[in-house]
Amino acid sequence: MPETSPNLDAANDQEFHSQRHRSLPIIDTITQVPDYPAKLRIYKIPASPFWQVRCFFKGKTYTKSTRTLSKRSALSAARDFFHSKVAELYGVTLQKSLHREVVFADLVDATVAMHQGRVDRGEFTLNSLRMMRNRLQRYVVPVLGQVPIREFSYQHAADYMQKLSAKGNSSVTIQQYLVAIRKVLVHAMATGHITALPKFPTITIKSKPRGSFSLQEYRLLVTHARRLIGDVIPIHATQRSKYGPTRIGRYEYIREDLQYLIVFMVNSFIRPTDLKNMKHEHVTIVRGEHVYLRLNLPESKKHDKPIVTMRPAVRAYERLLERDKARGYGKPEDYVFMPELWDRLVMIMRYGYQLQRVQEVAGVGVNKSNGMKRTLYSLRHTAITLRLLYGGNIDLLTLARNARTSVEMIETYYSSNLTAEMNIGLLQGKRGRV
Numbered sequence: 001m002p003e004t005s006p007n008l009d010a011a012n013d014q015e016f017h018s019q020r021h022r023s024l025p026i027i028d029t030i031t032q033v034p035d036y037p038a039k040l041r042i043y044k045i046p047a048s049p050f051w052q053v054r055c056f057f058k059g060k061t062y063t064k065s066t067r068t069l070s071k072r073s074a075l076s077a078a079r080d081f082f083h084s085k086v087a088e089l090y091g092v093t094l095q096k097s098l099h100r101e102v103v104f105a106d107l108v109d110a111t112v113a114m115h116q117g118r119v120d121r122g123e124f125t126l127n128s129l130r131m132m133r134n135r136l137q138r139y140v141v142p143v144l145g146q147v148p149i150r151e152f153s154y155q156h157a158a159d160y161m162q163k164l165s166a167k168g169n170s171s172v173t174i175q176q177y178l179v180a181i182r183k184v185l186v187h188a189m190a191t192g193h194i195t196a197l198p199k200f201p202t203i204t205i206k207s208k209p210r211g212s213f214s215l216q217e218y219r220l221l222v223t224h225a226r227r228l229i230g231d232v233i234p235i236h237a238t239q240r241s242k243y244g245p246t247r248i249g250r251y252e253y254i255r256e257d258l259q260y261l262i263v264f265m266v267n268s269f270i271r272p273t274d275l276k277n278m279k280h281e282h283v284t285i286v287r288g289e290h291v292y293l294r295l296n297l298p299e300s301k302k303h304d305k306p307i308v309t310m311r312p313a314v315r316a317y318e319r320l321l322e323r324d325k326a327r328g329y330g331k332p333e334d335y336v337f338m339p340e341l342w343d344r345l346v347m348i349m350r351y352g353y354q355l356q357r358v359q360e361v362a363g364v365g366v367n368k369s370n371g372m373k374r375t376l377y378s379l380r381h382t383a384i385t386l387r388l389l390y391g392g393n394i395d396l397l398t399l400a401r402n403a404r405t406s407v408e409m410i411e412t413y414y415s416s417n418l419t420a421e422m423n424i425g426l427l428q429g430k431r432g433r434v
Contacts, residue, residue: 022047031071033078040082042066042074053078057089070343080126083109083133084116102193104152104184105145108136111187135180144181149193157181158201171205178203211367211374212381215389218266221355224362225259233357252353257323260316261337261351265379266386267310268295269403272376275351276344280321281332285314293317307402352376384410 025043029051033040039056051074054063062085066077086109112133118124143163147156157178164174178200188194213221233252261275270278277298284294291314295307317336324330329339338347355376359365366373384403387394388410396407403410 025052031075033075033082036079036082040078042071042078050074051077053081055082055085057085068342072343073345080130083112088113088116101148101150102188103145104147104149105141107149107184107188107191107193108141108145110191111184112136114187115183131176132180132183135177136184140177140181149185149188152185152188152194152198154199154201157198161201161203171203175203175205211372212378212385213266213364213374215386217362217364218262218382218386220362220364221262221358222259224358225254225262225354228254228358228361229256229259230254231357233353252350252357254354254357257320257337258351258354258358260320262355262379263316264309264313264320265376266383267313267316268293269307269309269380269383269387270295270297271380271404272348275337275376276348278336279332280324280330280334280336283317283336285317305401305404307404348376 023045025045029042029044031042032038033042037055040053041055042051042053044050045052048065049069051066051068051071052063053066053074054061056062062081064081066074066081068074068077112129115124115129115132119126119129140160143160144152144156160181161174161178164177169177182197182200185194185197189197231254233254264270265275274295274297278295282296282298284296286292286294286308291311293309293313295309297307298304320336321330324334324336324339327340335341335344338350341347341350352375356365359374364374380403384399387399391399396410400407400410
């Protein structure tokens with residue numbers, strides 16, 4: 001057998017092969033987005049740790065970084081990318097090519113595209129856009145989609161409201177659907193398809209505040225969260241998720257940090273969404289006449305002012321920080337809660353299941369006064385309610401600003417569970433001699 005020539009060996013050497021460009025997809029990572037056109041895919045590239053998305057429209061390939069390391073979050077970002085591009089490229093011009101009367105469905109994509117611009121400018125939240133798009137495309141268009149836009153009337157909205165009522169939807173949910181429909185009609189008027197907005201039916205909003213915990217129930221929660229550390233939650237507790245039992249794993253267990261989370265939320269006024277975003281760089285321990293945490297959290301619900309906490313939150317945070325550092329976390333860019341978990345939505349779900357289990361064991365799962373089920377959000381309600389009860393002469397404006405809400409919201413929702421008897425001391429107090 002003839003010997004291989006040195007020149008042939010050199011030609012076969014990998015060193016002489018052309019290298020793939022760092023922006024080209026890594027073949028093994030290319031994933032089609034389920035239930036969407038095959039042209040919509042996510043993938044990774046050597047030049048970035050983040051997932052990328054690409055899709056082919058009108059003879060051109062559009063790509064974008066999802067800015068996430070989580071594959072699940074990347075798939076969600078890809079769906080958003082697809083809908084925004086469809087609305088941008090097709091929604092505005094669709095009506096121009098129609099040889100028939102414009103119907104309600106023709107303007108939905110264009111309306112979504114307009115609000116995508118508001119998201120890009122920071123005037124509208126991405127979650128709000130997703131909810132609006134989902135309501136319009138999945139639930140409104142199948143019913144009202146073929147109504148000619150010039151003929152859309154009060155009766156169409158009223159009939160749709162009646163259908164929602166018959167399905168058992170709450171007044172708040174019905175109101176949100178009517179708002180989404182009105183946005184499409186506002187866009188129709190702005191683009192000249194109609195000359196005036198039709199009158200809409202009125203609906204009385206019956207608010208149902210989330211239940212808060214009493215001081216005794218709060219103590220029971222912390223006690224049981226500490227006692228149940230390591231206990232496995234039965235599978236039936238995770239099967240209640242609409243995503244199925246495999247959404248976060250077949251089983252969950254009570255973590256040591258749940259007790260600190262409960263104390264932290266009840267003494268810091270934060271929302272569950274703040275748990276997702278909070279990193280150590282957002283937290284400053286202040287020691288002076290008063291000891292507290294200053295939380296410079298990312299904007300939530302159009303509020304961006306710092307939050308100051310009660311003293312117990314300092315102790316809870318210090319224990320969390322000590323625990324994180326022992327596990328190799330605790331750096332400024334690390335998350336405070338479950339720093340090892342990049343999918344922050346799953347993080348909230350896992351804490352929610354744990355709290356639900358602790359509530360069941362402690363017997364405080366439902367508010368006895370109004371029958372409302374308690375969730376993670378109830379810990380925020382508890383923080384505000386306890387300040388109203390035991391905060392001395394604290395004024396509502398100070399409390400509202402620190403909790404990143406309004407006085408009206410506190411009066412409508414957070415103080416709704418209070419009764420006169422809870423503050424009997426203030427009612428019967430005296431200024432001086434009578």
